[in-house]
Amino acid sequence: MRISKRSVDDLVAGEKDTFWWDDALKGFGVKVTPLGKKVFVLQYRVGKSSTPRRITIGEYGQPWSPDRARDEAMRLRGIVASGVDPADRPPDKVSVTVKQLWEKYLEQASAHKKPTTLARDRSSAIRHIIPLIGDKDVRTLTKPDIQSFFSSVKAGKTATDEKTGPRGRAIVKGGPGTANRTLDLLSSMMTLAIELGIRRDNPTKGIKKFSLRSRDRYLTSEELKRLGDSLAVEQAAGTNPMALAAIRFLSLTGCRKSEALGLRWSWVDLENSLVSLPDSKTGARQLHLGNAAKELLMNMPRFANSPWVFPSARGEGPVVGIRKIWDAVRIRAGLGDFRLHDLRHSFASSAVSAGQSLYVVGKLLGHSQARTTQRYAHLAKGPVQSAADAISDEIAKKLAAK
Structure with a gap:
């Protein structure tokens, strides 16, 4: 039954203790004694124990109304869920850290x-x-x-x-x-x-978060050239070729670092220029390879005993910890505090600046929500700006003809 004032009032005493259980809150019930006393109880199990335990909440009446008893039952269930048996101590002294x-x-x-x-x-x-x-x-x-x-x-x-x-x-x-x-x-x-009924409110509500400075840093054409030169110098100096190849791959695809470093050959379909990632930050997705990225993978060596596209020089796993190598490349190229993850932003900015729609850019980056791609909207040339360019160009031609 649904334990309420009406239903509890209607309960009658029997020859022995009788228990009535609530149909919504598991374990919450009312015990009716032969003398007609009505007591709210909670029955529960702690952990994986198969033996049920029962704790008394209070006798029906002031202060224990059905609603208040239900709230207390929910609180006690929360304590049980945390692995603590509320019967070990008085309920008002039980704490959940x-x-x-x-x-x-x-x-x-x-x-x-x-x-x-x-x-x-x-x-x-x-x-x-x-x-x-x-x-x-x-x-x-x-x-x-x-x-x-x-x-x-x-x-x-x-x-x-x-x-x-x-x-x-x-x-x-x-x-x-x-x-x-x-x-x-x-x-x-x-x-x-x-x-779990441990408390009724959320004390974190209303705490104002700190404002964060946006990190939309993109590479200019000149910076991209310096980056390429720096990669070539490091390669000639014998720096880990797999780490350098991974950095090039990040630049050419805009994928996340975890997606690149964890890449397996079994996921790569060079014929269709696709990489099928079984999992990513936004779930399974397909990474589309441009011609340069495809050519990079085609020229990568494959090792019979390794499934990784960018295998580690030590151990059997993929290359990890390319931070130091990236720092050397970044400093040589004079890119300041440009982060490895900013290569993803640069890929997106290049796509938008080249006229690709935000929808297409979102697909290339594997965004699950359109608003995530909106951060690059200011880079796209809007219809008003396009109209201004066309009109001013047309007038300029006529002025030149004069």
Whole structure:
């Protein structure tokens, strides 16, 4: 039945304790004793235990109305979902820490989020959220608590530089971008807390994010020439040819670094100038190869024992860590703070400036939403500008004839 004031009022006592269960909230029920006492309860299992447990919420009447009892049942279910048995301590003293909530969030997110997204979330949680507020009770978090946490991440209070293995290194920085991403994750965690009944509101709402400076950096024709010259010099000097080829491929296709470095020959169809990527940031997609990119792949050596287009010189995996080589190429070409990812922006800007529609550019880049491509709209020559060019050219011809 649906537990409500009317339905609870209609329940009558039997010869022994009788339980009535709610049809919407699992485990929420009313026990009716032989003496007619009506008590709200919650039945549940902790973890993978097959033995159900039951906890008393309160007797029907003030203050335990059906609605208030339902809210408390939802809160207790949230505590159970975090792996804590609320029967071990009085319900009003049971706490769920932010760290416990993160573990529950990770468990649920693993079923639908991409590995790369999960890795980014895990880094935000382990490097920022847990060190700063991991031990705090989710129920008592306030908006000032979140604001203080947000400002601390921006100020770099969780910044670190440590070795993670023989060749690994973790450089963790703060800053406005990191703070914004971490706030997004914390907001999603608080949404889960509401769904689990741990709290009724989201304390991250209303926290204003930091404004970020746009990084739309494109290469000019002269800079592209210098980049080509720099790549040639590095190649002549014996720099890792696979890393240099990967940089050229990024320049010629506009694909993401992860897509290029993880490229397998089995995905490449040179006959149709296509690369079928089984997964990417926006899911499976096809990467269209221009003539120059196709020629680059046709001239790449293939190794019988390696499936990778850009194999590593050491080990059996693909080439990784091309940052140092890129820095050498960038500095030699005099490109300033131009990032490797900016090659993707340059590819897009070249396409738009050449007259390609934003729809086509979005397809080339693998954008799933049109608004993502809109950042390049200002590079396209609009119809008004085209009309102005045509009219002024026509008038200029007549003036010249005079």
